[in-house]
Amino acid sequence: xxxxxxxxxxxxxxxxxxxxxxxxxxxxxxxxxxxxxxxxxxxxxxxxxxxxxxxxxxxxxxxxxxxxxxxxxxxxxxxxxxxxxxxxxxxxxxxxxxxxxxxxxxxxxxxxx
Amino acid sequence: xxxxxxxxxxxxxxxxxxxxxxxxxxxxxxxxxxxxxxxxxxxxxxxxxxxxxxxxxxxxxxxxxxxxxxxxxxxxxxxxxxxxxxxxxxxxxxxxxxxxxxxxxxxxxxxxxxx
Numbered sequence: 062x063x064x065x066x067x068x069x070x071x072x073x074x075x076x077x078x079x080x081x082x083x084x085x086x087x088x089x090x091x092x093x094x095x096x097x098x099x100x101x102x103x104x105x106x107x108x109x110x111x112x113x114x115x116x117x118x119x120x121x122x123x124x125x126x127x128x129x130x131x132x133x134x135x136x137x138x139x140x141x142x143x144x145x146x147x148x149x150x151x152x153x154x155x156x157x158x159x160x161x162x163x164x165x166x167x168x169x170x171x172x173x174x
Numbered sequence: 175x176x177x178x179x180x181x182x183x184x185x186x187x188x189x190x191x192x193x194x195x196x197x198x199x200x201x202x203x204x205x206x207x208x209x210x211x212x213x214x215x216x217x218x219x220x221x222x223x224x225x226x227x228x229x230x231x232x233x234x235x236x237x238x239x240x241x242x243x244x245x246x247x248x249x250x251x252x253x254x255x256x257x258x259x260x261x262x263x264x265x266x267x268x269x270x271x272x273x274x275x276x277x278x279x280x281x282x283x284x285x286x287x288x289x
Contacts, residue, residue, distance in 0.1 A: 095277060104178070104264055104280030105217075149215060160229055162278060164217040 063088035065154050067165035074142045075173050082137040082168045084152030094135040095153040095162065096126055105151060111135060122146070142172045177201075180265045180281040187255055188289055195250045195284045197265030204270050205229075206248035207278065208240060211262040223248055255288045262286070 064087045074080045086092055093112055097105040109120025116128045126137045137150060152165040180197040187193055199206065207230070208220040222230035223242040237253040252259060265281040 097278075097280075099215075102282075104266075104282045105278070106280070107277040110277060151217065160222060160224075161219055163219075167215045167217070 063092075063154050063161075063163050065152050065163055065165035067150075067152055067168045069168050070166075071169045071171065073171045073173065076144050077141050080139050080142045080146070080170065080172070082150050082152075082170060084135045084137065084165060085133050086135060086152070086154045087133065088154055092135075093155040094126075094128065095155075096120065096124070096135075096137050097151045097153060097164075099149040099151065099167075101148075108137070108150075142170075144172050144174050146170060147172045178265055178267050178279050178281040180263075180284055182284060183282065184285050184287075186287045186289065189255055189257060191255050192251070192253045193255060193286070194252070195263055195265075195286075197248045197250070197281060199246055199265075199267040199279070201267060201269075201279060203267040203279070204245060205268045206242065206245075207266040207268075208248065208250050209264040209266060209280075211264060211283070213261070217264070221248075221250075252286075255286075257288050260286055260288045 066085045068083055095110045096108040098108050099105045108124050109118050111118045111128045119125045124139050128135050149167045149169050151167050153162050155162050178199045205224045207222045209217050211217045220234050221240040226242045239251045242248045262283045262285050264283050266278040268276040268278050
């Protein structure tokens with residue numbers, strides 16, 4: 062069965078510094094990988110996805126993610142963090158032809174001014 | 175506005191009551207979902223409908239019953255509410271479920287508190 066792990070409950074970073082939010086996955090077949098962001102009292106919003114092709118995927122709000130098949134990872138990155146990036150970030154996976162999106166436990170990102 | 179909208183936003187009720195949450199999407203999507211987010215923010219799928227057909231039915235107590243009158247609506251009815259049902263319930267939709275690569279569009283959630 063497919064699964065997603067986000068090893069960090071919380072990530073703290075200073076504004077202007079680069080940020081990384083980690084995600085590893087386990088899936089049979091080719092993975093479809095996603096990142097979503099949740100702001101307080103809001104639903105999840107899509108950031109980016111990896112289906113196939115270039116291992117570096119660019120998404121909304123300056124975020125990008127790097128797919129690494131050998132390490133089964135899909136880490137979310139941003140070169141320069143903003144205070145407004147503070148939110149809860151979810152990694153998610155669907156396997157090819159699957160019907161379910163499985164979410165990780167979420168990582169809370171705090172960006173300090 | 176195009177969106178996934180769910181009502182009510184907040185629902186406070188007593189144990190043993192029956193309640194419903196409604197969801198509507200005007201994005202023209204084929205597939206709709208219910209997710210439950212617990213107090214630790216863990217998000218778990220409950221149900222999914224594709225063109226009014228139930229395609230995902232996770233291990234959820236049968237007190238929970240989804241109903242999809244048409245492609246644009248997916249409601250969730252909960253009988254005999256228990257304290258453990260307290261959570262945020264999210265409705266979501268996607269253009270098509272068959273390929274697996276479509277992103278989800280989420281509603282803003284219904285905060286259910288069972289007293």
